[in-house]
Structure formats: C-alpha cells, structure tokens
Amino acid sequence: MFTIVAGVGFFLAFFLGQFGRWQFGGGVSVTLLDIVVGGFVFGSLIFLLSKGRFWEVVLTRPAKPLVFFFFACLVSLLVNMSWLRPDELSVSVLYLIRFFVYSSLLLVIPFFSKKTQLRLLYAIASAVLFAVGIGFIQFFYYPNLHNLFYLGWDDHLYRLFSVYLDPNFASVIFACLFFYLLWQLMRMKIGLRRIVLGVFGLLTVIAVFLTYSRTGMLTLAVGTVVYLVMSGYKKFLFACLGLFLFLLLITSDVKIEGLNPFRTATASARFDSMKIGLAIFQKNPVFGVGFNAYRYAQHRYGFRPGGAWETSHADSGTDNSFLFVLATTGVVGLLAYLYFWYSLIIDILRRRGKSDSFSSVVLATFAGVFVSSFFLNTLFYPFILIWLMLLYSIRESTSP
16 A cells, blocks of 8 residues: 555656645745655655664665765755854755655665566656656647746746756656666567557657757767667667657757757856856865755855845756765765765676666666766756666666
C-alpha cells in the first residue's frame, strides 16, 4: 500500500510540475514533490528502523560522500551566520534539509524490490510523457509566460515549457525521458508496443527541439551518443544525429531571437551570470557565502540592488551547478560535492556487467545532465535530481 501511494504521489508531482507549488513569503516555497519525497523517505526510514536495519542504511555506498557534502554545506552556513539575517539563514537551512532529504533516496530505495523500484520509475516516466503531451498543447495555445512574469517567471516567447514553466529545465527532463524510452525500445521485440514506444520517443525528441533550448539539445545529443556507444548500437549513431540535425533545421527561425540557435543574448546573459558567481567566490573562497544563500549574497554585494531579487527564480542560483556550489560552499564544499558524484559514477563503472543495459542508460543520463549543468543549474533542480537519484538507486540494487 505504501509503495502504491508513493507511486501515485510521484506521478502527480511530476505531472503537475510547477503547478504543484505553494509560494510563501521570504522566498520560501513548498512543492507537492517536497511532500511526496519527504513522506517516502521518512516512511521508508521508519519501516527500516523497525526491522532493525538502521546500520544497513547508514553503511550504504552513497552514505559517506553524501554526509561529507551535507556537513560542508552546514559549515558554510555556520561561517556566514554573522551577515545572514535570521530569516535568510532559516530559508537556507530549509533548502539544505530539502536537498539532503531528496538525496536520501539513495539510501532507502535499494531496500525495495526491483519490481517496486521500476514501478516508481515507470510512474515518473509516464507523468513526464503526459507533460510532453501538455507541452504540445501549450506550445500552440499558450506560447508565452508574460502573464506570470510578476511571479518571477521569464516570458519564454514561442517556446514549449509545459508544466515546468521553463523551457530549459523542461528540455533536460524530456531528454532524460527519451533515454529511458530508448532503453525500453532497445529491449523490446518488434511489434505494436515497440512501434508505440518509438512514436512516444520521437514525440519526446520533437518536444526537446520545440523548447529551443540549446542546453536541452546538447543534453539529448550527448546522452544518446553515450547510450548507443556503451550499449553496442554504434550503427544507429549517424541516424540519430542526422534526425537531430534535421529537427534543428526545421524548427529554427533565425528571424526570432528565442528560436534562433545562433542567438547570443542568452549566451551573454549566462556568461554575465557566471562572472557574478566567480566574483562572489573570490570574496569567499574557502567556505563560500553559505549553501543556498546565493540570492542574499547577490543583493549584499550589489549585483541585484532592486526589489525583484526576492522573487525572481533566476536570482536563487547561477547558470552552472558546480559554480553554484563553489560560490555558496567554497573550495571545501566543491571538493566534497565532486567526491559525492565521483563515488557514484566510479561505482557504476566498476560494477557494470557486459550485458548491463540499465547501467548504460544511467551513465547516459548522468553524462547528459552533467553537460547541461555547465550551462544551467540542473543538478539542483528537484525534478532532475530525483530522476538521477532514482536511476542510481535502481542500478545499485540490481547489480552485483
């Protein structure tokens, strides 16, 4: 019963996207995904503790690197307590707790059966597939977010953004879905189900291109190449890349800034965002400005002097996940964060079997998202973070 409720919860959270979000004052927000993940993690921990399996949870492979990064983040906040207001410190601590709870999926999911794990993944993938369908409707009937600009969302003219209200993050989520569909497609025998799955995959790829997000397109290309190479399907490489190039050509419009793949305005804005991140890091190189205190640091140092900094979603981070960690937790936090991801990836590579196709899709997804994280803060975007944690956890419990 617990896992059925969890599956429904994950489906609804991913299906509703940003519409399952409640915004409170002071930059605090709670999402349906927060509630679902929190309930799942704590419910799982209570069950495992009641069975006397506490030390098994503590001794799981990802536990040590995760705890290292958590304490690095905590120290970064303690060091910066002198300039953070009590409400700002509280908000930052709350988001640190949220990140730790999300990441704790790594500790509890391996204790569920493979059938249950794959059902959770299927529920999430199905919800994102519905989001793709909603995205096509939105693209034709609601082509911009101008009406929600006052809530901190950008306009995103003539782009597909679906329930995630941001074409860039939506494109990366859709790319992750495509890798999952590709994995399922390659495992199926020729028949009606494979044809239907192929159509879903093609629609997902088209959706990525209709976001007009170069980051999403790059994520899609990198992940697809990694998966096909690692799975031994190299002969399909040129066909897939040819399809991607064809879709890029037919969906682009150099006369409209948002639809122009060679546009420079967004690239310039991201470069400026990264310069701000580096400037903040240089002022606080060892422990940073405090985990998730980036918004307050930008205002403190005069990079965001107006009133919009408190509501704008863009001001909460910088367009590079690793630079975000560097600016907020310093060199100490970045080293702990790199160790966290390194331990996960090296574990997959070391224990990957010759016929382990699931490890291939995990590595492909990781590769695509990591590339995207240099241009977008995807590693801390909840919907993408959950996808990564779930994929690794499934692979962890199904490999030797």
